[in-house]
Amino acid sequence: MRVHALYTHVSTVTIEGCLIAAANPTQRLLAVAPMTIESDIARLRGLTGIKWTRYDEDVLAAWVADMDFATAPAIRQALREMVDEGDTGYGFDAHRQIPDAWCAWTEQRHGWLPSPDRVRLFGGVLQPLAAVLHVHTMPGDGVVLFTPVYPPFFGMIERAGRRVIDCPLDAANGWRIDPERLAASIDESTTAVILCNPHNPIGRVFDAEELAAVARIAEERDLLVISDEIWCDIVHPDSTHIPFAALPGPASARAVTLAAASKSFNLGGLNCAVAHFGDAEVLQAVDSLPPHLLGHANTLGARATLAGWTQGAEWLDSTLRILWANRDRLAARLSAELPAVGFDAPQATYLAWLDFRGTRVQGDPAEFLLEHARVALSAGPDFGCHVERFARLNFATTPDILDRIVDRIVQALE
Numbered sequence: 001m002r003v004h005a006l007y008t009h010v011s012t013v014t015i016e017g018c019l020i021a022a023a024n025p026t027q028r029l030l031a032v033a034p035m036t037i038e039s040d041i042a043r044l045r046g047l048t049g050i051k052w053t054r055y056d057e058d059v060l061a062a063w064v065a066d067m068d069f070a071t072a073p074a075i076r077q078a079l080r081e082m083v084d085e086g087d088t089g090y091g092f093d094a095h096r097q098i099p100d101a102w103c104a105w106t107e108q109r110h111g112w113l114p115s116p117d118r119v120r121l122f123g124g125v126l127q128p129l130a131a132v133l134h135v136h137t138m139p140g141d142g143v144v145l146f147t148p149v150y151p152p153f154f155g156m157i158e159r160a161g162r163r164v165i166d167c168p169l170d171a172a173n174g175w176r177i178d179p180e181r182l183a184a185s186i187d188e189s190t191t192a193v194i195l196c197n198p199h200n201p202i203g204r205v206f207d208a209e210e211l212a213a214v215a216r217i218a219e220e221r222d223l224l225v226i227s228d229e230i231w232c233d234i235v236h237p238d239s240t241h242i243p244f245a246a247l248p249g250p251a252s253a254r255a256v257t258l259a260a261a262s263k264s265f266n267l268g269g270l271n272c273a274v275a276h277f278g279d280a281e282v283l284q285a286v287d288s289l290p291p292h293l294l295g296h297a298n299t300l301g302a303r304a305t306l307a308g309w310t311q312g313a314e315w316l317d318s319t320l321r322i323l324w325a326n327r328d329r330l331a332a333r334l335s336a337e338l339p340a341v342g343f344d345a346p347q348a349t350y351l352a353w354l355d356f357r358g359t360r361v362q363g364d365p366a367e368f369l370l371e372h373a374r375v376a377l378s379a380g381p382d383f384g385c386h387v388e389r390f391a392r393l394n395f396a397t398t399p400d401i402l403d404r405i406v407d408r409i410v411q412a413l414e
Contacts, residue, residue: 037400044068049269055376060405063366063376065200065351067266067396069319074311075265075304082303094302095121098309102259102274105309109233112246114257114276118283121274121297125230125258126152128275128286131294132256133160133192135285136224142190146177148353148383148390150200150228165190168386174344175202179213186217192224195244198231201353201383201392203346205239208247215244215251224279226256231349233264233316236324239347245278252278263349264316265308272301323350326395326402333406338413350396357389359413365391373412375405 035043044052044061051066070076082088099119107113122128137143139161145153147168157164167185170178195214197206218225227244235241245252260273277283297305308316330352331345342355354377356365366379369391380390395402 037404040398041401059374059376060401060408061376062394062405063378065263065394066268067350068398069266072265072308072312072315075307078303078307079300082300088299091299094306095297097306098274098302101306101309110241110243112243118277119274121272123271123295123297125228125260125273126156127294128258129226130156131286131289132226132282133162136282137162137191140189142187144185144190144193148201148387149196151382153194169202175204177206177210177214179217183217186221190221190223192226193218195225195227197227197229197244198235198241198348200231200349201351203349203351203353205235205241205347208242211242211244211247215247215249218254219250224254224256224282226258228258230258230260230263234323234350235348236327236346245276254279256282261305261308265312267304270301270304272297272305323396326399329399329402330395337410350394352393352395354391354393356391365389369409369412373408375408
């Protein structure tokens with residue numbers, strides 16, 4: 001009932017020049033004159049980002065994890081002031097403020113207060129991940145991945161000369177972490193676990209029981225846990241993100257937490273991220289790397305990140321309501337029109353993990369839909385070797401574009 005109520009009663013308005021779903025007065029206060037779907041697609045195609053420029057102009061983009069919404073006003077203002085004032089020289093004022101700002105944001109949104117003195121800035125979450133693997137593991141060591149998972153993790157491990165320890169999530173029971181499977185996958189040379197929580201592409205928010213099992217096994221086997229929590233702010237109703245380092249007991253002392261404002265505020269092109277080091281030895285080792293080996297967050301990215309974490313809460317809350325409505329809109333349409341496509345509504349992210357095993361599609365569904373529906377999804381096989389007939393759909397777009405995407409998929413499968 002809740003799904004259909006949202007599906008039939010969501011209205012549309014434009015926030016900062018982009019048509020979106022409006023389900024509450026806050027969004028209407030931010031609204032200006034609505035645009036048509038054609039003009040909105042034209043606006044998106046006019047941007048230089050890869051989402052809408054990678055494929056031909058007749059292809060609807062629902063692949064890479066960018067949102068189609070305009071940047072939060074506070075962030076746009078912060079960047080505009082920098083450019084208008086010519087404030088683009090050597091500057092580290094925002095960099096200095098970010099550790100405290102992220103810690104305050106994390107306490108407010110997720111109930112965990114990290115230590116600012118254990119926070120370091122980087123150019124993206126993959127940068128500290130690579131650094132930690134370099135200083136903490138040795139060539140040949142095993143690194144656990146809960147698959148299917150974000151594709152760059154595989155290449156980072158392999159190119160560093162480490163081994164991927166593939167630990168599939170338990171698909172039969174809602175894509176949960178299976179503690180017995182995890183324990184059985186670990187060998188004597190396994191030294192680290194990479195946890196993606198909330199999980200990309202599944203959209204799971206791992207619960208306290210699952211996280212406690214990972215912490216217990218990590219303690220027993222002396223494993224470092226690298227917890228990528230970049231999606232932690234994009235959580236849907238009835239789910240709560242638990243930072244791994246906030247678990248009771250010794251979990252925090254062997255955790256490295258990765259975070260950024262990039263998913264929350266759509267800042268993927270403005271490189272800035274943070275890492276919190278619960279393990280003092282790992283922090284010391286990373287700090288001891290050659291000073292310019294890793295580079296640093298650029299000034300624009302740092303200023304945008306700081307604005308998001310200090311002034312962006314209202315915009316994010318409004319955007320979350322849009323994403324919640326889109327998720328339920330997608331669920332309703334798939335249930336009614338494509339019941340053969342398996343879909344568990346995600347608990348977090350704006351990513352839908354679609355199972356095409358019950359359809360006539362053979363091979364990679366993303367390849368089939370690009371050819372026959374002119375819709376670009378992310379290919380399931382990129383996320384692991386067990387999901388050849390899956391695909392990932394990004395629903396962080398306007399309701400009208402989302403409907404057109406689903407229309408084309410329905411037509412192609414019929």
